[in-house]
Amino acid sequence: MSQKKRRARSERRAAERAAVRAARSGRGTFAMLTTSALALIPGLAERAAAQSQENGWSFAYGYSMYAEGSLPASKVSAGSRERYDIDTHAFKLAAPIGGNISLGLDVAYEKMTGASPWLIESDLAGDPVVVMTGASIEDARTDVLASVTFIGEKSRTSLTGGTSMEDDYTAINFGFGREKDFNQKATTFSWGMGFSTDEIDPNGTSFNPLPSKHHKKVGSFSLGIAQVIDRASVAQSSLTLQYADGYLADPYKLVSAGGINSEDRRPGTRTQISWLTRYRRHFERVHGSLHADYQFNWDTWDVKANTLELGWHQELFELITIAPSIRYYTQSEAKFYAPYFALGLPATQDASSDYRLSPYGALSFKLRADVSLADLLKVPQARIGLQYERYESGAEYAIGSIGTENPALVDFSVLMLTLKTGF
């Protein structure tokens, strides 16, 4: 069969499949006709994307390569200067059942290799230096999340359940979410609850040869509202409350107090609040969109954090979108944090020198390119995306002055490729 005929046949088959699926999913005349017209009119697939997303199949695959920068010799007193490299494969599948139910399955597989900070100690000048773990640790994580979503005329309800597994760690989680539309979908109110229970069974460390199992339970609740402001802009704001109870410390980290190393100890509970506001605005004349996100975090460990992300999505040649963005993050320290403690501490007192609880700021630059393959493949949602991010953290980026920077603060680069399709 000739090339042209083969292509014509596949175009027709695609339109047929779409029409049959549409009929099965019980969608209206409007959608049926539009679907039937997709193969006839170039560019319609992109423009009609909103309608065809009602309840269809979608599949996405992503591959990400994450690499942390190695530490300068001046900051490391022992152990490997190299840090983590993480390779992740992620899959996301959505399948419709009938017209009103959608099943989802998200699977991620991650391989981690490298060294991580073990403890912070004081060097001869009194400056903190990090002792890293020795040769490469190799670990793998598998994450599975299944969901069922019931799609109503003006609402969506979803139930989720999942598990996360590592060599030394297991977690099970459940979630419930509901969205309700008002004002002809101009306003959407959403709320949800989640619960997870974790168990960590640490591999023996040279400090703690007889590790014990630890457990943790986390419950969360969120409320959100999204609003169409005008035909070119939308905004969303949501509040999330999380309560964690159990073993919240890191069994692989030590803290130095009075010259003696002891285990990392953190409070048995932590309440966190996160407030996220997002804004999207499209500028027709230049064919670009502005993305602005701001998040404020507060918790009972005294950590306060602010995140601001600004991005510009520029459309080129109707099929390609280039999006540079910048993210600024700043956090204050946990109340029981210090790079090291000059004086000894009682065994029951909380203490940690984990850099993730230290005061610092971080600036990251991201560049993303997306290409729509919808017209090429006659499939409404086919896209390929490539993203690069460079993240740097340090005391110099923080708001306000930081007395002592934690020497284990991390810089990293990520390269991510995603393929997405739907029908």
Next chain:
Amino acid sequence: MQLQRSAFKAMGSPCELRLYGEPARTAEVARAAQAEVVRLEAKYSRYREDSLATRINRSAGELAGVEVDAETALLLDYAATAWRESEARFDITSGILRRVWNFKAGRVPAADEVAALLPLIGWDKVRWRAPRLVLPLRGMEIDFGGYVKEYAADLVAAKCRELGVRNGLVDLGGDLAAIGPHPDGRPWRVGVRDPRAPDRALAQLALHAGGVATSGDYERCMIVDGVRYGHVLDPRSGWPVRGLASVSVIADACLVAGTLTTCAMLRGTRGGAWLDALGAASFYIEESGRVGGALVPKTAPQRASVAQGRLLAC
């Protein structure tokens, strides 16, 4: 950016392209656009001896049928979908009714003349299995005229976009497809004719993207013995429909908009309610003068200034 307008005649109607851009470039784009319309007319016009449509119609009665190309196959699939969705009202085999209905001459056919044609009408009688189309009975015809103009509008708009024009409007005899809004984001203002005074606009619709199509009983109609006969004929009976004086629909594609207006007209007085139930962006005027549809501006009068029984211009 300047607005360039170019007018030409094609598919039996006055056509106009409004393109924003540099004059030299838009002139080139206008030429390419016009060529596309000419191509479609040459292929699907039943008045051309050498058109594909004529070749298909000449094959009626031959069981071997005709092998069609990809574009025609997709158009036939679309017609099949429209036939199913409209419950057999949108039917591209109904073109032969023009043999007995002559609107120019003002001739109303006899009942048995129309009845004689009905056995040759019906998409379910056609054997269509890509790429082969078979019209089993002699005298059957496929008429692309009911939707090829709207399809052409969409194709031309897509072609202009492909060639770099991002703002403009394609108008093929009243079937409109937006290439893009005005460069400052303003929509194209489309007037809806008063069905009983077609030189006057009754309302204005805003078109940012997609297409707009209109069907009305005032286009190609005739008044015989005080009775109005519109050109939209119900393929199941062979007689004109009554109920809606005019209906306009805005959709992602002019092709879809056109199918919806035709189907609405074919449902008579229930056509408006049908469009509302679909959630279509429509503006319809019933013969009684009542105005309805999601596109009705908030300040429009509930009853158009149309007197019942005023059978003026046709």
Next chain:
Amino acid sequence: MRALRIALLLGICALASACQHVDPWERNLLARPDMAWEPDELAATQENHTYFSKEAAMPGGGVGGGGCGCN
């Protein structure tokens, strides 16, 4: 920082009162992929997981998914 948060809250209220009525068929711009909350959900999940592992703040925007023993 507190002043910034109050300004944000006022900004949200001001925006809310400035909302125009947008009919469903006029939402073509809002349906664009570059106007989505997350143009790429898979990438966003991965990013959030990374930030969550390396920073003290938990990601906002709703619940769902579990934790991990991330170091």
